[in-house]
Amino acid sequence: xxxxxxxxxxxxxxxxxxxxxxxxxxxxxxxxxxxxxxxxxxxxxxxxxxxxxxxxxxxxxxxxxxxxxxxxxxxxxxxxxxxxxxxxxxxxxxxxxxxxxxxxxxxxxxxxxxxxxxxxxxxxxxxxxxxxxxxxxxxxxxxxxxxxxxxx
Amino acid sequence: xxxxxxxxxxxxxxxxxxxxxxxxxxxxxxxxxxxxxxxxxxxxxxxxxxxxxxxxxxxxxxxxxxxxxxxxxxxxxxxxxxxxxxxxxxxxxxxxxxxxxxxxxxxxxxxxxxxxxxxxxxxxxxxxxxxxxxxxxxxxxxxxxxxxxxxx
Numbered sequence: 001x002x003x004x005x006x007x008x009x010x011x012x013x014x015x016x017x018x019x020x021x022x023x024x025x026x027x028x029x030x031x032x033x034x035x036x037x038x039x040x041x042x043x044x045x046x047x048x049x050x051x052x053x054x055x056x057x058x059x060x061x062x063x064x065x066x067x068x069x070x071x072x073x074x075x076x077x078x079x080x081x082x083x084x085x086x087x088x089x090x091x092x093x094x095x096x097x098x099x100x101x102x103x104x105x106x107x108x109x110x111x112x113x114x115x116x117x118x119x120x121x122x123x124x125x126x127x128x129x130x131x132x133x134x135x136x137x138x139x140x141x142x143x144x145x146x147x148x149x150x151x152x
Numbered sequence: 153x154x155x156x157x158x159x160x161x162x163x164x165x166x167x168x169x170x171x172x173x174x175x176x177x178x179x180x181x182x183x184x185x186x187x188x189x190x191x192x193x194x195x196x197x198x199x200x201x202x203x204x205x206x207x208x209x210x211x212x213x214x215x216x217x218x219x220x221x222x223x224x225x226x227x228x229x230x231x232x233x234x235x236x237x238x239x240x241x242x243x244x245x246x247x248x249x250x251x252x253x254x255x256x257x258x259x260x261x262x263x264x265x266x267x268x269x270x271x272x273x274x275x276x277x278x279x280x281x282x283x284x285x286x287x288x289x290x291x292x293x294x295x296x297x298x299x300x301x302x303x304x
Contacts, residue, residue: 010201011283015169015222017254022162049162054231057243061303068256070167079206091209093287102169102285104220108297131163133254135245138300145260148290151213
């Protein structure tokens with residue numbers, strides 16, 4: 001039984017997120033992008049806007065970063081990915097596909113160099129000009145899930 | 153030298169993110185929350201709004217999920233965390249602190265049970281009522297960074 005009273009308590013207001021920078025990959029179109037950033041050895045840049053550059057202080061102490069970005073070419077109406085090959089159909093929350101209600105991309109990248117608001121990184125697969133919304137250090141004791149499994 | 157021409161190319165439009173659900177932890181205030189979700193063995197719930205529940209199809213095939221949530225009590229003007237103990241000062245992008253320009257929380261959680269739009273999970277440390285903005289499966293071959301180090 002669905003408890004509709006409970007569902008009414010879910011926040012409905014829109015959240016305003018502001019780009020803090022932009023990703024420069026050199027991939028002009030989605031079709032140019034590699035399937036997985038982790039298999040993309042070429043370097044990319046993240047250019048952070050001047051007003052947020054103080055938030056990068058000592059970021060070079062982290063070897064790896066989570067990049068949260070806004071996949072601005074995505075279809076936000078997507079809910080289910082159809083079965084393909086020997087994979088079952090899955091909802092987009094059971095998928096890393098870019099088409100999803102809030103198309104926030106999440107990638108772990110290696111920080112190669114930091115200088116004057118520009119991060120040189122390896123491991124991104126999105127198109128040039130993709131807005132960045134947050135950066136966080138990868139913290140192994142918080143993030144590592146060696147026991148994680150996926151059944152597809 | 154700062155290249156101001158380049159900085160002008162950073163997208164400035166606001167991004168509209170819509171809550172897709174809500175987190176039920178039972179922690180009423182920030183001071184009640186554990187310091188780290190990974191050390192919090194108690195179970196929490198994520199209640200997904202009816203209009204997004206189809207996006208959860210087959211989510212139980214994943215053992216672990218990334219939860220992206222909106223830390224609605226945060227100070228978005230924060231840029232630098234002062235040095236404390238034997239740690240150096242760090243910009244908020246070199247930190248997992250909730251106070252940051254776009255306070256998107258990122259936690260890896262274990263999916264314990266899924267039923268009718270409600271995910272039972274372990275490993276969250278935020279206050280009750282925190283809006284959820286995205287859910288993604290943890291995909292070890294994309295996410296694992298066994299070589300990651302942090303120098304603080």
